Amino acid sequence: MFSFTSIEIYQQFLLANQDGCKIAVNHYLSVIEANKQLNAFLEVYAQEALAQAADLDAKRAAGNRPLGKLHGVIVALKDVICYKDHKVSASSHILENYLSIYNATVVEKLLAEDAIIIGRNNCDEFAMGSSNENSAFGAVKNAFDETRVPGGSSGGSAVAVQAGMCMISLGSDTGGSVRQPADFCGIVGLKPTYGRISRYGLIAYASSFDQIGIFAANIDDAALALEIIAGNDAYDSTASQQIVPNYSTQLQSNKKYKIAYFTEALSNPALDKEIAASIRLFIEQLKADGHEVEPVTFELLNYIVPVYYVLTTAEASSNLSRFDGVKYGYRAPLTATDDLTEMYKKSRSQGFGKEVQRRIMLGTFVLSAGYYDAYFTKAQQVRRILSDTTTTIFKQFDAIIMPTVPTTAFKIGEKSTDPIEMFLADIYTVFANLVGIPAISVPLFKHSNGLPFGLQVLCSHFNELSLLSLSKRMLELKK
Amino acid sequence: MVVYDKYEAVIGLEVHAQLQTNSKLFCGDSIAFGALPNTQVSAITLGHPGTLPKTNKKAVEYAIKLGLACHCDIEKDNYFARKNYFYPDLPKGYQISQHTTPICKGGFVTIKTNGIQRNIQLNRIHIEEDAGKSIHDIYDDLSCIDLNRAGTALVEIVTEPDLYNSEEAYQYITELRRLLRWLHICDGNMEEGSLRCDANISVRIKGEKKLGTKVEVKNLNSIRNVKKAIDFEIKRMIEVLEANGTITQQTRSFDASNDTTFAIRDKEEANDYRYFPDPDLAPFHLSNEYIHQIKNALPALPQERMQQYQLQLGLSEYDAAQLCDEIATAEYFESVIAYSKHYKAIANWMFGPIKQQLNELNSSFEKISLLPKTLADLIEIVEEGKVNFSIASSRLLPILLKENIHPLTLAEKLNLIQVSNNSELEKWVDEVIAKMPDKVLEYKKGKKGLIGLFVGEVKKLSKGKADPQKVTVMLEEKLNKV
Numbered sequence: 001m002f003s004f005t006s007i008e009i010y011q012q013f014l015l016a017n018q019d020g021c022k023i024a025v026n027h028y029l030s031v032i033e034a035n036k037q038l039n040a041f042l043e044v045y046a047q048e049a050l051a052q053a054a055d056l057d058a059k060r061a062a063g064n065r066p067l068g069k070l071h072g073v074i075v076a077l078k079d080v081i082c083y084k085d086h087k088v089s090a091s092s093h094i095l096e097n098y099l100s101i102y103n104a105t106v107v108e109k110l111l112a113e114d115a116i117i118i119g120r121n122n123c124d125e126f127a128m129g130s131s132n133e134n135s136a137f138g139a140v141k142n143a144f145d146e147t148r149v150p151g152g153s154s155g156g157s158a159v160a161v162q163a164g165m166c167m168i169s170l171g172s173d174t175g176g177s178v179r180q181p182a183d184f185c186g187i188v189g190l191k192p193t194y195g196r197i198s199r200y201g202l203i204a205y206a207s208s209f210d211q212i213g214i215f216a217a218n219i220d221d222a223a224l225a226l227e228i229i230a231g232n233d234a235y236d237s238t239a240s241q242q243i244v245p246n247y248s249t250q251l252q253s254n255k256k257y258k259i260a261y262f263t264e265a266l267s268n269p270a271l272d273k274e275i276a277a278s279i280r281l282f283i284e285q286l287k288a289d290g291h292e293v294e295p296v297t298f299e300l301l302n303y304i305v306p307v308y309y310v311l312t313t314a315e316a317s318s319n320l321s322r323f324d325g326v327k328y329g330y331r332a333p334l335t336a337t338d339d340l341t342e343m344y345k346k347s348r349s350q351g352f353g354k355e356v357q358r359r360i361m362l363g364t365f366v367l368s369a370g371y372y373d374a375y376f377t378k379a380q381q382v383r384r385i386l387s388d389t390t391t392t393i394f395k396q397f398d399a400i401i402m403p404t405v406p407t408t409a410f411k412i413g414e415k416s417t418d419p420i421e422m423f424l425a426d427i428y429t430v431f432a433n434l435v436g437i438p439a440i441s442v443p444l445f446k447h448s449n450g451l452p453f454g455l456q457v458l459c460s461h462f463n464e465l466s467l468l469s470l471s472k473r474m475l476e477l478k479k
Numbered sequence: 480m481v482v483y484d485k486y487e488a489v490i491g492l493e494v495h496a497q498l499q500t501n502s503k504l505f506c507g508d509s510i511a512f513g514a515l516p517n518t519q520v521s522a523i524t525l526g527h528p529g530t531l532p533k534t535n536k537k538a539v540e541y542a543i544k545l546g547l548a549c550h551c552d553i554e555k556d557n558y559f560a561r562k563n564y565f566y567p568d569l570p571k572g573y574q575i576s577q578h579t580t581p582i583c584k585g586g587f588v589t590i591k592t593n594g595i596q597r598n599i600q601l602n603r604i605h606i607e608e609d610a611g612k613s614i615h616d617i618y619d620d621l622s623c624i625d626l627n628r629a630g631t632a633l634v635e636i637v638t639e640p641d642l643y644n645s646e647e648a649y650q651y652i653t654e655l656r657r658l659l660r661w662l663h664i665c666d667g668n669m670e671e672g673s674l675r676c677d678a679n680i681s682v683r684i685k686g687e688k689k690l691g692t693k694v695e696v697k698n699l700n701s702i703r704n705v706k707k708a709i710d711f712e713i714k715r716m717i718e719v720l721e722a723n724g725t726i727t728q729q730t731r732s733f734d735a736s737n738d739t740t741f742a743i744r745d746k747e748e749a750n751d752y753r754y755f756p757d758p759d760l761a762p763f764h765l766s767n768e769y770i771h772q773i774k775n776a777l778p779a780l781p782q783e784r785m786q787q788y789q790l791q792l793g794l795s796e797y798d799a800a801q802l803c804d805e806i807a808t809a810e811y812f813e814s815v816i817a818y819s820k821h822y823k824a825i826a827n828w829m830f831g832p833i834k835q836q837l838n839e840l841n842s843s844f845e846k847i848s849l850l851p852k853t854l855a856d857l858i859e860i861v862e863e864g865k866v867n868f869s870i871a872s873s874r875l876l877p878i879l880l881k882e883n884i885h886p887l888t889l890a891e892k893l894n895l896i897q898v899s900n901n902s903e904l905e906k907w908v909d910e911v912i913a914k915m916p917d918k919v920l921e922y923k924k925g926k927k928g929l930i931g932l933f934v935g936e937v938k939k940l941s942k943g944k945a946d947p948q949k950v951t952v953m954l955e956e957k958l959n960k961v
Contacts, residue, residue: 080529082528088528088529090528098528100528101527102522102527102530104529200530201530202529203528203529204528204529204759208758235530235531236533237531237532237534237760238531238759314755317753318561318572318573318753318755321563321565321571321572322528322570322571322572323528324572326567326570326624328527340567364753367563367755369753376755
C-alpha cells in the first residue's frame with residue numbers, strides 16, 4: 001500500500017521501485033475517485049498522468065540521470081493556472097469550455113522537472129471568495145467535516161493535499177486564498193513575496209496582489225516546490241530578478257528569531273477565544289525555545305480590509321473586462337434585435353456569478369469619475385502607509401506572527417448570505433498581499449471543536465528562507 | 480452674403496504615429512503591414528486569460544527621440560495606465576496608454592507658412608498601444624475583427640489649440656511627418672494608417688478670447704484631406720453661426736469622395752475611461768544618462784541642417800529644403816561634401832540627373848551605390864572641363880551608378896574627354912564657318928543669336944567632345960574677323 005510523507009522519501013521509494021510512478025499515480029487516482037464527493041477536482045488527467053508515469057519509470061530504468069527535481073511528484077493545479085491544451089475555467093461559466101493555448105510559466109517549470117500534473121482543482125470563481133462556495137461548479141467540502149467549507153478561494157487545491165489526492169498543489173493568493181484554506185484544512189499554505197513567482201499564465205484577479213502559492217503536507221516539500229517555480233520571467237515584468245536560493249537545502253531550524261505580534265490582532269473581538277489563547281500559549285513556547293517575541297501596536301489593522309477590497313476590486317473590474325464573449329469563452333444566445341451592448345450585457349450577466357459581478361461593480365464604482373479620489377486614491381495612500389509601517393517593523397524584527405483566520409472552518413452556507421461578514425474574515429491575511437511580503441499558514445493547532453487551525457508567519461520581502469526555517473522549527477516544537 | 484473674415488478658426492491636432500519597432504509594444508508579435516487577418520496574434524495580443532504585457536524598450540526610446548526633436552520635457556518617472564472601455568477590436572477591454580504622466584510634455588514644432596516661421600506648441604506626446612480593426616463592410620449582418628494591428632506601438636502627438644488655418648495644419652503635419660521619418664521612427668504612411676490625424680476645430684469672432692464649440696473630424700487619410708476637411712468645417716461652422724444657428728459638439732468623419740464632413744455621433748456625456756496605473760507593468764524610471772545618450776545619438780535635425788546649408792555652404796533656401804526633405808538625401812549630400820567643395824553642383828547633380836536615374840532604376844538615395852567620392856570626382860572632372868556636363872550625366876553617370884570605377888578612367892576609356900586644345904578646336908570651327916557662308920552672313924548682319932547654331936554644329940562635328948565655352952569664344956572671334 002502506497003503512502004506519502006514527503007517528496008524526499010517518495011523519491012527514495014522511486015529509486016527502489018521500477019514502476020514507482022505508476023504505483024503512485026494509481027494510488028492518487030483511486031483516492032481522488034474515493035473522495036469525489038469533496039468536489040476538489042474539476043477535471044482529472046488520469047490517462048495523461050498514467051502515460052507520464054510510465055515514461056518516467058522508463059526513464060529511471062534506462063538510467064537517465066539526473067532525475068528532475070520533482071521527478072514523479074504528483075501535482076494539482078488550481079483552475080486559474082493555464083496548462084496548454086487543457087481546460088482552464090476559473091470555476092466560471094464564462095470560461096466553461098475554454099482551452100488554454102499556452103502554458104503558465106509555473107507549469108513549464110513543473111514539467112521541466114518531471115512533475116506529473118494530475119488534474120485541476122475547483123476554486124471560488126475567479127479566485128473571489130473565502131469559502132469555495134462561489135464556484136460555478138459547486139462548493140468544495142472540507143475533508144475533516146464535510147458539512148464545513150475548506151476555505152477559499154483555493155479550496156479545491158487545499159482539500160486535494162488535505163485528503164491525500166496529490167502531493168503538492170498550486171493555488172493563488174490575492175488576499176489569503178492559499179493561507180486561509182490551508183488553515184481550515186490543517187496543511188501548509190505558502191504565499192511567497194509578490195513577484196517571487198511569475199504570474200504569467202495565472203488568470204488575474206488583482207494584478208498587484210496576486211501571487212501563486214503552494215499547498216504542501218510539510219515545509220520541506222513547500223521549500224522544494226518554491227525553489228523550482230520561483231524566479232524571474234521574460235513574460236512577467238513584475239516578477240523579481242532576485243536570485244532564488246536553494247530553499248530546500250538551506251533551511252535552518254536552530255536559528256533564534258526576533259518575532260513581533262500585533263497587540264490589536266490578538267485582542268480583536270472577532271477572534272475566536274480559543275485561537276487567541278492557543279497562540280498566546282505558543283508565544284511562551286517560542287520564548288522558551290530561545291526566540292524573542294514582543295508585542296507591537298498596529299493601529300492600522302481596521303483599515304486593511306476596506307483598503308484591500310477597494311484596490312482589488314478596482315483591478316479586478318479591469319482585469320475581467322477581457323471576458324466579453326467576443327474572442328473566446330461564453331457568448332450569450334442573442335436575438336436579432338440585440339446590439340453589441342446587449343451582447344456584452346447578456347454574456348457577462350449570464351457568464352459571471354454573483355460574487356464576481358459584485359466585485360466588478362464595486363471596482364467600477366471606486367474607479368469612476370467623482371469617486372476615484374475618495375476611494376481609489378485614498379486606498380493607494382493607505383497602502384503606502386502600510387508598506388512604510390511594515391518596513392519599520394522589519395527593521396527590528398525577523399518575523400511577525402498572527403492568526404491566519406479569526407475562526408475555524410465554518411459551515412457551508414453559514415456566511416454566504418452576508419458578504420461583509422465574509423470580507424471581514426480576511427482581516428489577518430490581506431495584510432501580506434497589501435504590502436507584498438511572504439506569509440505562510442503553519443498547521444500547528446487543533447481546536448476543541450475538532451478542527452485544525454494554523455499560525456500565520458510573515459517575513460520581509462524575499463525572505464522566504466527565514467519564513468520557511470522558522471515555520472519548520474515551529475512544527476518541530478509542536479511535535 | 481456670408482462674412483467669413485469676421486471669424487477666426489482655432490485648430491488642435493492629434494496625430495497617432497505607428498512606431499517602426501520590430502515587434503508590438505507589449506509582446507513579440509510582428510507588426511508588418513498587409514499580413515493575412517489575425518495571423519500576427521499571440522495569446523498576449525488576443526488578451527487570453529493569464530497573459531501579461533512586457534514593455535518594448537525600443538518604443539520608449541523612439542518616443543524620447545521624438546520628444547527631444549520637438550523640444551519637449553522628458554518625464555523621468557513613467558507608468559502606463561489602463562484606459563477602460565469595451566469594443567470588439569480591443570481584446571483586453573482596456574487600452575494600455577499613458578495618462579497623467581505622458582513621456583513628453585510641452586515642446587513645439589516649427590513651421591513656415593507664407594515665409595513666416597512659427598512654433599506650434601505641443602501639449603504632450605505619449606505612448607500607447609493600437610487597437611485592432613473592425614471591418615463592417617464584408618458581410619451585411621456581421622462585423623469582422625482583425626487583431627493584427629492590436630498592440631502595435633503608437634505615439635500620440637497632441638498640439639495645443641495653436642493652429643489657425645488649414646495651411647498651418649498642412650505645414651504642421653508635413654513637418655511632423657518629416658521629423659518622424661528623419662528619426663526613422665515611423666514611415667509616415669497615411670494611406671496605410673501608420674500616421675493618422677484627428678482635427679479639433681472651432682471658430683470664433685476675431686478678438687474673442689473664449690474658444691467656440693469644437694468639432695472633432697476623424698478619418699483623415701492624407702495631409703491634403705486634413706486641409707480640405709478643415710476648410711470645409713470652418714466654412715460650415717461660420718455659415719451655421721451666420722444663420723444664427725449653434726454648433727453642436729460632435730465627432731465628424733471626412734468623406735473624401737466629395738470633400739465634405741458628416742456627423743458620426745454627437746458628443747454624448749463624456750466617456751468615463753476609469754484610467755488607473757496598469758498593475759501588470761512596473762513603473763519605469765528614465766535616468767538622465769539614458770536621456771542624454773539618446774540626445775547625443777540624435778541626428779542633426781532638418782531645420783538645423785537647412786540653416787547650415789544656407790549660411791555655411793551658401794546654398795539657396797530651395798536647394799537646402801530639397802536636401803533636407805529626407806534624411807537619406809541630407810546624409811548623402813554630407814558624405815559627398817567631405818570630398819568636394821562644389822556644393823551647388825552637388826545639389827544640382829543630386830536633384831537633376833542622379834534623382835532622375837535613380838527613379839528609373841527604382842532606387843533612392845537610401846539605397847544608392849554611387850560612392851560619394853566617385854560623385855565628387857565626377858563633379859570635379861566636369862568643373863575642370865575634362866568632360867562636359869551633358870556627356871557626364873548621360874554617358875558616365877548611368878555606368879557609375881552600377882559600377883565602381885573612377886570617372887576619369889571611364890571617360891578616357893570611352894574617349895569622352897573634352898577637347899580644349901586650340902588647334903583641334905580651330906579645325907572644327909573653321910570647318911563649320913566654311914560650311915555655312917549664308918549663316919555667317921546673317922550673323923554678320925546682326926543675327927547674333929546664330930552663335931548657338933554654330934556651337935551646335937561644332938559639337939556635332941566633335942561628337943560632343945569640344946569644350947563649348949572655348950568654342951563659343953573662338954567662334955565669336957573668328958566670325959567678327961571674317
